[in-house]
Amino acid sequence: MAEFSWDIKSPLDRVLVAGPHGARGDAGVSLSETRNFDLVQVMARRGKGAEMAKAAKARFGVAAPEAPKAVQTADATLIWSGPDQFFVLSQGGRHGIEKLAQAFAASGSLSDQSHARVLISIYGGKAREMLAKLSSIDLHPEAFPVGAAAATSMDHTSVTLWRGEDRNGQAVFNLLVFATFAESLWHTILDSAAEYGVKTSHSEELV
Numbered sequence: 659m660a661e662f663s664w665d666i667k668s669p670l671d672r673v674l675v676a677g678p679h680g681a682r683g684d685a686g687v688s689l690s691e692t693r694n695f696d697l698v699q700v701m702a703r704r705g706k707g708a709e710m711a712k713a714a715k716a717r718f719g720v721a722a723p724e725a726p727k728a729v730q731t732a733d734a735t736l737i738w739s740g741p742d743q744f745f746v747l748s749q750g751g752r753h754g755i756e757k758l759a760q761a762f763a764a765s766g767s768l769s770d771q772s773h774a775r776v777l778i779s780i781y782g783g784k785a786r787e788m789l790a791k792l793s794s795i796d797l798h799p800e801a802f803p804v805g806a807a808a809a810t811s812m813d814h815t816s817v818t819l820w821r822g823e824d825r826n827g828q829a830v831f832n833l834l835v836f837a838t839f840a841e842s843l844w845h846t847i848l849d850s851a852a853e854y855g856v857k858t859s860h861s862e863e864l865v
Contacts, residue, residue, distance in 0.1 A: 668693050668860070669776055669837040670844055679848060679856040686784030686854030689847060692861050695747060696754045697771040697834070700762055702742035710742065710765040717761045726807045728820035728832075735864075737820055737834075738807050745771070745818070745834070749864055776840035779822070780847070781830040784854035789831060791850045795819065799829070813846045815839045 668674070670691050678685060700722075702710040714722035718731045723738040734748040746753050755770040762768060780789065786797045792812040796802060807820035815835060822830040835843050848856060 666773065669840040670860070673841050673844055674858060674860055676859045677857070679858060680852030681855040683855055685782060685857035687780065687782040687788050687851040688785075688857045688859070689844075689851070690779045690859045690861050692777040692779065692864055694862050695749050695772065695777060695864060696751060697775055697777075698746045698753065698755050698758055699739060699769040699771050700744055700746060700758065700766045701769070702766055706765040707742040710762060713762050713765050714744075717758070723807070726809070727805050728807045728822070729805070730823075737818060739809060739818060747777075747864070774837055775834045776837055777832065777834055778840075778844070778847070779830060779832050781825055781828050782854075782857075783828060784851070785829060785831060788847070788851045788854060792846065793819070797821075797829075797831070812843060815843050817843075 722736050722744050723729050726738050729736045734753050737745040739745050755768050795808050795810050804821050818834040822832050
């Protein structure tokens with residue numbers, strides 16, 4: 659009889675080997691996968707955009723992004739994902755789909771994306787140079803400051819990209835990718851970063 663396991667594993671569990679890769683010496687790029695997060699997409703129902711925005715302000719204390727931006731709250735990040743829609747990224751069930759259902763019952767449709775997406779953070783002195791190989795987005799600080807976001811593609815793979823708070827004076831770029839494409843994109847990112855030296859890891863904490 660076949661044995662089945664219901665243990666939830668990261669789509670990168672098989673390929674993410676923590677440690678140094680590529681060129682020797684100090685790593686120019688650091689890649690970290692964040693695991694065990696809650697991700698809910700909130701989409702306004704027809705004609706309910708203003709009402710959804712009001713519900714979001716009441717729930718989070720800040721306005722939901724109406725343009726390609728990521729907005730940080732006390733315990734969540736609201737990330738623009740298209741006209742009249744945004745992601746709620748959090749941990750610990752504080753803003754899981756069950757908790758948000760009541761807040762947006764009259765104005766929005768919710769979709770739980772927690773296990774449908776992989777979250778990768780990219781930072782380091784050569785992060786921009788590496789990402790320039792994979793994306794046409796201008797990541798210069800003046801064009802893509804902290805909080806900027808984009809729905810774009812990397813190596814023909816759709817991603818949601820946003821810039822987080824700097825870490826040790828270095829820019830941090832976060833991306834969400836569909837779980838089914840995560841392994842392929844991970845290999846592509848590793849290959850693109852190899853010449854700069856790469857340090858890979860995974861974390862249970864949001865950056």
